[in-house]
Amino acid sequence: MACPQSFNLSIIKTSTTLRFFSNTSNQNSFTVSYLMNKCGFTPEFASFASKYVHFETPERPDSLFAFLENHGFSKTQILNLIKRRPRLLIYDTEKILLPKLEFFYSIGFSRPELTKILTSYPAVLICSLKKQIIPSFNLLRNLFQSDDKAIKTIKRYGAIFVYDFERNLIPNMNLLRGIGVPESNILMLLNHQPRPLLYDQVRLKEIVEEVKRMGFDSSTKKFVDVVIALSSMSKSTLEKKFDVYRRWGWSDQEIHEAFQRYPMCMAVSEDKIMAVMDFLVNKMGYSSTLIAKQSSVLRQSLEKRIVPRALFARELLSQGLVTDFKLSVLFHSSEKVFVDRFVNKAPDLLKLYKERLNASEKKKRVSIGCNISIL
DSSP states (O other): OOOOOOOOGGGOOOOTTOOOOTTOOHHHHHHHHHHHHTTOOOHHHHHHHTTTOOOSSSHHHHHHHHHHHHTTOOHHHHHHHHHHOGGGGGSOIIIIIHHHHHHHHHTTOOHHHHHHHHHHOGGGGGSOIIIIIHHHHHHHHHHHTOHHHHHHHHHHOGGGGGSOIIIIIHHHHHHHHHTTOOHHHHHHHHHHOOHHHHSOHHHHHHHHHHHHHTTOOTTSHHHHHHHHHHHTSOHHHHHHHHHHHHHTTOOHHHHHHHHHHOGGGGSSOHHHHHHHHIIIIIITOOOHHHHHHTGGGGGSOIIIIIHHHHHHHHHHHHTTSOSOOOHHHHHHSOHHHHHHHTGGGOHHHHHHHHHHHHHHHTOSSOOOOOOOOOO
């Protein structure tokens, strides 16, 4: 059973015809005043929201503020919750909200984790505890045969509780089973990227048919990776990403082969593709064709991994401490392996590496003039 629909202020666009009338009825005037003065609503939105939420005294809405503050929500988070779900202002916090929070605490959520999830997905607080939240958690736990995996799934996508499992999740899992996707791969998808399994069945079927048309074997993990990649964008967005790669000199065959090898290279944003390619090709001297053959590097963090490691590798090469670096070794090694294998070879450069790592983490975009190839 899915959560009931509720007034969602975040999706309402301001209309030029929406005005705050001075003749607001006395019945709603206190509500409107409270929403404006306490919650920061504009007069127009306060007037609109008062059609769905009504109170004549501040006790109940004030109790919501106090309740959420006591459970670790900041003022900014509270106001965000209320703007997205004004209906919360008329809830009985002790009878309706407290049992939900206590349930999440009981299954292992910390207060910071819970405030983060509920601030991102306030609709969860509207869901019925007995009819939706608990049954959904129990189903996840039974599917995974693990409380820990069920909790990790919820942390990755807290909105999972607002979906009707009987209408979406179960039929979609059966769809994948019917075309030969192993149970282990279906559960991996549910655990790491549950959204595709919560789509309307028609949408998922279209994606699956497209993946099959591309020639991917449904029994492999890569099939699931392609489903994830394609479900994150429209066909027009996918074509735009093809165009970005073409701008960097990739042929259609190279794009197809890159996608075959590493489907998630298409899940990278157009801006990030441009930034990574610009740094590796124009600043560091790598060939675009080489990156096409190892497209998984595009998913790495530019600031935290690619830039500091590439610049450190340049220093090692200039000092003759290494003769070559493969992209996979340079960018896919864990931090511990990278430090043990390369950084410790030059203790005098350890400080330099840490400085560049820290500096890169503080910047979203890094522009460094470097004409030295490290190949």
